[in-house]
Amino acid sequence: MTKKQMKLGAFFMIPGHHVAAWRHPKAEAHNVMNFDFLKRLAQTAERGKFDMVFLADGYAVRAKNQKVLDQTVNTHFEPFTLLSALSAVTHHVGLVGTVSTTYNEPFHVARKFASLDHLSNGRAAWNVVTSNTEEEARNFNQEHHLLHSKRYDRAGEFVDVVEKLWDSWEDEALVIDKKSAQFAEGSKIHAVNHKGEWFSVEGPLNVSRPVQGHPVVVQAGSSEDGKELAARTAEVIFTAWQTLEEAQAFYSDVKGRMAKYGRKPEELKIMPGIFPVIGKNAEEAEENKRLLEELIPEEAGISLLSAMISFDLSSFPVDGPLPELPELDQVNGGKSRFKLLKDLADREGLTIRKLYQRIAGARGHREIKGTPEQIVDQMQEWFENGAADGFNVMPPYLPGGLDDFVDHVIPVLQQRGLFRTEYRGNTLRENLGLKRPANTLIAKTKETI
């Protein structure tokens, strides 16, 4: 029996996770809208045997004023078109697209992921999110965005409808017999006839059952509502924790909620984000971090922090403390991120500037600074102590930050037996060690792993 190995995602923000990434000498800022650049990144992730590449998403320009619009990157490929294009130039790596349940329709979303799963021969995954900014609401005919609990209500029903649509064609529905004029067995194609609070969808889908049965369902919310939805529906969670203890508590909390939905702990992979700042030695890593901090324009730093806590900090002294913030139950943005940052500032007595410098790269995720061996030590600690099934790796700048990780960190992980040296599965689901789901619309369960 081989040693348990970790799962790895390559979380791409272009041209890097750090808010000043685009100014870094090793970032290709001029290639932000160049497909060949993205293709190179995906192929590098595949060379590193990553399980998947992951793209976040939002439906509005993030910058809230002209100065920040000047200083930050506000143009990106739309994830779905990009992942579809990447499916044609990669062979093994999974393709995780973020699609919000707030401003979309289940039929479209089920269909696009089913299509991507066929295109890629079983490598599609859906990161289920809810949209929580006023700017996004105003791009979709709304004055205000939905309340937090309403968003999660809608998200839960949305996922259910999408999974039913994926199951609307049985695996055996396709016959394709030219002689007898039978393309399909119609009795194995089912209407879903969903009528719920948010959606009425008749079905069936006009795409046959995805290669993976269901594309892998990913989630990133870590609020109470988010944890409950994840325990019921998610197969991968991307999450953000600063300390081993917090990560362990989250890990056992969510895995503990699964039994009541008839699920086993191993049916869900918990993958905290890590922001690796790599150096040949400790000094070089430190120097690398300092360079990034120096590159942050002040307005962009304040704006990023304001967005992350859903509270405008632009009128407060940047070298003073955080002002008094609303109570958690008054926050209608990302609740878990709000709490994490407020706790961090309180714990370490950080000024606004120090706080934005701290989060301008990792954005609330764990920063790991050091040599490849030191980085692997810290990953191993979490992995072997019930805090993580793997990690979502957030390169500070691209392509340099990814190249360094693949060339220097991955080999150390492999030497210690903590990560694969070759892809073993044919699909993302197989590489992640997740079962192919049974068809929920038919009485008898015919599927196997």
Added chain:
Amino acid sequence: MTKKQMKLGAFFMIPGHHVAAWRHPKAEAHNVMNFDFLKRLAQTAERGKFDMVFLADGYAVRAKNQKVLDQTVNTHFEPFTLLSALSAVTHHVGLVGTVSTTYNEPFHVARKFASLDHLSNGRAAWNVVTSNTEEEARNFNQEHHLLHSKRYDRAGEFVDVVEKLWDSWEDEALVIDKKSAQFAEGSKIHAVNHKGEWFSVEGPLNVSRPVQGHPVVVQAGSSEDGKELAARTAEVIFTAWQTLEEAQAFYSDVKGRMAKYGRKPEELKIMPGIFPVIGKNAEEAEENKRLLEELIPEEAGISLLSAMISFDLSSFPVDGPLPELPELDQVNGGKSRFKLLKDLADREGLTIRKLYQRIAGARGHREIKGTPEQIVDQMQEWFENGAADGFNVMPPYLPGGLDDFVDHVIPVLQQRGLFRTEYRGNTLRENLGLKRPANTLIAKTKETI
């Protein structure tokens, strides 16, 4: 000065336009959901120097009963994911995706086409349609679909919002100066602040201006409402005509409506569909056609015809005449197709069976049967007599029908100087001879061709 040349689209239905295509010996029915097959088709179209490949779309399974579900192909790639993947494995051919304005949001549609245009270096085009079936309505929380005129109202406003969003970044908005910390010039990124009857969209888009300024806008409706929308907004029309006279009348009608919108006739390319049945000689072409007719299962033929005239024919004798049909103004489906088929049946006294055999391939478009030279003769007649700026080619079965067209018909067109031998433009727009549109959101027009 070179001779005026026609434009050509490759209109793919998989595995062919004929309703019985999948049963044809030269159709790869088992590859319907195989990307490598689609890649091969797109690369064949590019080898033939086609301007573009075109994918139709719909948001429901077409078959209305289990027998037809058995006999016809009801699973396809979603066009947008497919075209995005094809953009990564082609270099010149345009990529035309159908997206309905009835069950989508302008922000998503503007963004996806902008993204595809960047991915493909300027090869994206949007075929604007409205959705007109009850089955589609029931997949999107509706009991019934919108009335014809309402659909076109919404479509008109939808196109306007999308074009504003494409213009929300000026071409010169990107600065990307690492030293001065200026990624963009924020004053060249504009909110669109659209508030209309159907949509409220603030903008700007989170994608910079498309390579082509605007992806090419295509339209296919030929009703009164459709013609008016096309005269105002379309750059390409795919249309269906049986006779030279009808096609000429449509051509001059639509081009004549453009002046009142400040547009010149050459800013719109009219491309009727043709369904080529090719043979080495007349007998082989005839034999080819007969084989396809024999392969049509009766229920599938009746169902296809019923869908095309928005009237259920399943209870009428198949070898009898068409029953009495509603008046045109009572039809809430595709009005122009209804009229075309009713007129055809009346003119030639066709039974239901004869009519479905007639339209089971070309689906109301013009069928051209014969040797490559005979096919080119007929294309040339329309092209040189004010009926067409080019053609949308509908191979009966795939890949055979496309291979034959590229290997045998295209060379004859080229010998006669009617079609390009190499791509000249860098973008679809350039290959089609269409101007790059000025930015409608800024006062001064800065763009040139």
